[in-house]
Amino acid sequence: MFILVGGEGGEAAGVHVPELPDLVTLLFLRALPDASPETVVFKLFGSDLFAYTVKDISTVFYFTLALVIVLGWAVVFSRLVRVKPGSRFAIFTEWVVDGLRRFFGEILGAKEVDRYIGLVGGLFVVILFMNFFELVVLMKPPSSVWGINFGMALVVFFATEITELVRNGPKKYFLHLVGYDPSLPLVMTVLLGALFAIIHLMEKLMRPVSLSLRLFGNIFSKDVLLAVFGGLVVGTVGTGLLPKFMGVFLYFFFIFLAALLSVIQAVIFSLLSTLYIALSLPHEEHAHEEAGHAA
């Protein structure tokens, strides 16, 4: 069936997970004889480790497209074009940026927002665009492949660790990792410290995994949902089960659900990243002391 192209998962079980077709995959399937999305197109350095399939190429293509759109918007607005201050483009962009600054400024604090809004706000806009690729015909969201999400989560992970190291200093970073309590005797400190460090390290390592799995799970299953119900809609239009226009109305509901989930997941990813970064910034010690003196 031309609509349902076999997906990546389920290859192990021999069952094809249906996915919507997209332009790059279709072009490849037209050009190469007897191909599928798992066909290896080229091997970098001739080794199997760097074998890229059709699916990889289409994913990277759409990811690059999302980045080009967002970065192009930013570059055009800030440097290339002399934008009139009252024009709709300027007002819209300023509204977006100001809204992002206010939304993330509540968590980061007004002093630190400008330093990290590039990373966090950029993540939000790029993920929003990538998720909305789902809803455009013949385009595939690159976040339906786990690698892309894991890459973004790793960026956030390294950002938080480096922020904590640089802002707090290596000594405080190590003490926070170990959970240092100066009131305990030495032996207890070392033992508890080792235990606490293991737990803390595992929690740190789980963060990118959970961030990426959440976004990947949502977008991939949304993709499959749209593909399966698209197949059902097309399948029932010809038969007498549903009148012709009902199928489209049903599908509209699923597209609406997909759009809502896209926005929510983009917000959650960037909000969690902001929270992790805010937690790794130096804490305000003065407020606690003042409250202690006042009480």
Place this chain on the structure above:
Amino acid sequence: MGIPAEGAGYALGVGLSVIGSGIGIGLLGMGAMQAMGRQPEAIGRIQTAMLIGAGFIEALTLYVLLIAFVK
């Protein structure tokens, strides 16, 4: 029986995890409705927080669905 055994296992797992997340989102919605009733001027912020919380809880069910798709 026409149902393959391994497919039935995954479907059962998804169904069980949906019970938990259904209860969770229901409790979240109840708390949000009560808060909105007490402070109608904070409805916008409560709504935003509720949607974000619902996204987290739903993601837990989607982990199970993902395993069902990938296997």
